[in-house]
Every structure is written in C-alpha cells, then in structure tokens.
Amino acid sequence: MKTNLRHLFSFHSSLFSAAAPSAAHRHLFSFHSSLFSAAASAAAHRPLFTFLFSLFTLAASAALAATPLLCNPYTFVGRITDARAAAFDNQRPAILSAYSTADAAGAPPTLLARSTTFYRDDTPHNYRLTIPMSSTPADGCALQNDLLEITATDDAGRLWTGVIDPATVGTPGTLCEVDIVLSEDADGDGIDDALLQDLINEWAASDYYTPDTPFDIHADPDGDDLSTLDEAHLGTDPFNPSDTLQIDSLDLTTTPPSLTASLPAGHVYTLETTPSLTSPWTPTDFTSTPSSSPRRTLSTPSTPARTPVTLYLLPTTNPSPAFLRLSTR
Ligand SMILES: [Ca+2]
Numbered sequence: 001m002k003t004n005l006r007h008l009f010s011f012h013s014s015l016f017s018a019a020a021p022s023a024a025h026r027h028l029f030s031f032h033s034s035l036f037s038a039a040a041s042a043a044a045h046r047p048l049f050t051f052l053f054s055l056f057t058l059a060a061s062a063a064l065a066a067t068p069l070l071c072n073p074y075t076f077v078g079r080i081t082d083a084r085a086a087a088f089d090n091q092r093p094a095i096l097s098a099y100s101t102a103d104a105a106g107a108p109p110t111l112l113a114r115s116t117t118f119y120r121d122d123t124p125h126n127y128r129l130t131i132p133m134s135s136t137p138a139d140g141c142a143l144q145n146d147l148l149e150i151t152a153t154d155d156a157g158r159l160w161t162g163v164i165d166p167a168t169v170g171t172p173g174t175l176c177e178v179d180i181v182l183s184e185d186a187d188g189d190g191i192d193d194a195l196l197q198d199l200i201n202e203w204a205a206s207d208y209y210t211p212d213t214p215f216d217i218h219a220d221p222d223g224d225d226l227s228t229l230d231e232a233h234l235g236t237d238p239f240n241p242s243d244t245l246q247i248d249s250l251d252l253t254t255t256p257p258s259l260t261a262s263l264p265a266g267h268v269y270t271l272e273t274t275p276s277l278t279s280p281w282t283p284t285d286f287t288s289t290p291s292s293s294p295r296r297t298l299s300t301p302s303t304p305a306r307t308p309v310t311l312y313l314l315p316t317t318n319p320s321p322a323f324l325r326l327s328t329r
C-alpha cells in the first residue's frame with residue numbers, strides 16, 4: 001500500500017515578524033498574521049529572523065524566590081531552521097546568544113546566555129536557551145520585562161539579530177517555545193529571497209518549465225500533492241514526482257501493525273489518523289519498536305538525507321478502516 005502524504009505546517013502559533021529596526025543592528029518584533037513573513041526593513045539587505053511562537057506554558061510560574069536578587073530564569077526552547085526549514089543540529093551547528101539590550105546611557109549589550117543547537121531523537125526541539133534573571137540589576141542577569149537581543153550565527157558564519165520582548169512570551173520560570181527561522185525577505189512577500197530565486201532557476205531548467213506560465217511557488221508542477229514551497233521546506237525535489245514524502249508500506253500482519261517510510265532529514269514528524277477523509281486528522285502515539293514506550297513525535301537528523309524508519313501503531317490507532325498519514329512542520 002502506498003499512501004501519499006502531505007507536508008503540513010503545524011505551527012500552532014502566532015507570529016512575530018521583524019519591524020523596521022530602530023538601530024542598524026537591531027530588529028524589533030511585533031505580532032503578524034501570517035507565517036514566514038518579515039516586514040521590509042530600512043536595512044533590507046540585512047538578514048532578519050522571524051520568531052514563530054507556538055507555545056505553551058509547562059507549569060505555572062513559581063512565585064519569585066524569597067531572595068531579593070535571583071529569580072526564575074527565562075527558558076526558551078524550540079526549533080531553529082533555515083529558509084528551507086532544514087533544522088540546525090550538532091552536525092550543522094548554529095549558535096544562539098542572548099544579550100541584554102544597551103541601556104539609555106549607551107552601555108553595550110552584555111552576554112546573558114549562549115547555546116548551540118543539538119540533535120535529540122526524543123524531543124522536537126533543537127535548542128534550549130536559559131537566561132538568568134534577577135529582580136534588581138546584576139551583571140549577567142536580565143530583569144523581568146527587559147528587551148532581550150537574540151543573535152544566531154549559522155553554519156555559514158552569518159550573524160542574524162533580533163530583539164524579543166520577554167513580556168510577551170510568558171513570565172520567568174515558565175518554558176516558552178520559540179521557533180526561529182533564519183530567513184531574508186527584503187521584498188516582504190513572505191518567501192526567503194534566495195530560496196525563491198533558487199526555485200525559479202530550478203523550475204526554468206526542469207521539464208515543467210512553460211514560458212507562458214508565470215512561476216507559482218504554491219503550485220505542484222510534478223503532481224506529487226506537495227507544493228513547490230512545501231517541497232523546498234521538506235527538502236524534496238519540487239520537479240521530481242518520485243521524490244516526495246510517503247508511507248512506503250503498511251503491514252497489518254505484524255503485531256502491532258507497522259509502517260515503513262524514508263523520512264527527509266531535519267524535520268519533526270507526527271503520525272496522524274482519521275476514521276474518514278471527511279473527518280479531522282488527529283495526532284496519535286506510536287512506538288519505534290514493538291515494545292518501546294509510546295511517543296508522539298519523531299525527529300530526523302540533518303544527515304543522512306533520508307532516514308528509514310519503521311513505526312508501530314498502538315491498538316487505538318488501528319481502527320479498520322482508518323487512514324494514516326505522516327505530517328511534519
Ligand atoms: Ca510537488
């Protein structure tokens with residue numbers, strides 16, 4: 001059985017996009033209504049990065065500590081990816097740093113925390129950044145409601161800078177998930193400029209080029225049910241129908257039933273099911289071996305390009321007939 005699968009973006013989020021910077025090295029963030037959109041800035045040639053906030057609070061904020069100085073930290077976790085949605089990891093590291101912003105007296109920003117990306121198969125996050133907090137000014141600590149400057153250095157050595165307002169992402173002691181996309185979008189169309197040009201060039205050289213039809217990044221010229229933009233984010237060839245995301249086999253004779261797939265690198269996958277194609281798809285748990293603990297997500301590293309997997313269904317995911325699909329963000 002071969003089932004086509006869609007590449008889904010599952011940001012349960014509101015979006016922060018870059019607004020015109022107040023200083024050449026700084027970008028302020030504000031809410032925006034669509035994904036992958038960064039407003040044009042006065043320094044349009046500079047890299048921007050977009051914080052995609054999905055998150056949730058894992059625990060109620062503990063009261064500020066009795067001590068008048070140290071407080072619960074700000075802790076950010078999430079995914080940092082490039083414009084093609086390829087995640088950075090310990091094979092392709094990015095470095096995240098948090099700084100206090102310069103004060104009114106012009107003191108330079110000071111480093112508060114630094115973290116490198118990592119690969120973990122048991123979590124959809126590829127970075128964790130814990131920022132010390134204090135209730136009064138202290139070296140190396142942020143104050144609550146400070147603006148924090150976050151920088152990212154990617155594997156090409158490029159520096160990306162953004163400013164995040166902690167007051168909008170929870171209180172100290174809570175865990176905030178912030179997905180970061182390193183994307184340069186000078187014309188503000190929501191698509192990374194270099195990625196768009198690359199795709200136009202690939203399309204022009206492909207069998208699907210038609211001189212009378214303008215390029216449409218949301219179209220599916222190779223007919224594999226994935227748009228060109230989705231394929232760019234997934235890492236598959238938008239102009240090759242056999243290079244796509246699919247379940248390769250589904251075996252109902254094993255106990256429990258199992259499926260196999262070869263998953264593109266650098267993504268977090270979930271398994272979804274629905275009793276009918278007119279009903280909503282819902283994520284479901286699965287296991288990596290017949291007897292391992294149930295899990296909800298599966299992450300693939302940045303290398304190799306494809307990771308072959310066998311996933312075992314839980315009894316509750318095996319109503320018959322039912323439909324299964326893998327999704328990723
Ligand atoms: Ca396609």
Ligand SMILES: [Ca+2]
Pocket residue numbers: 222224226231236237238239240241242243244
């Ligand atoms: Ca394809």
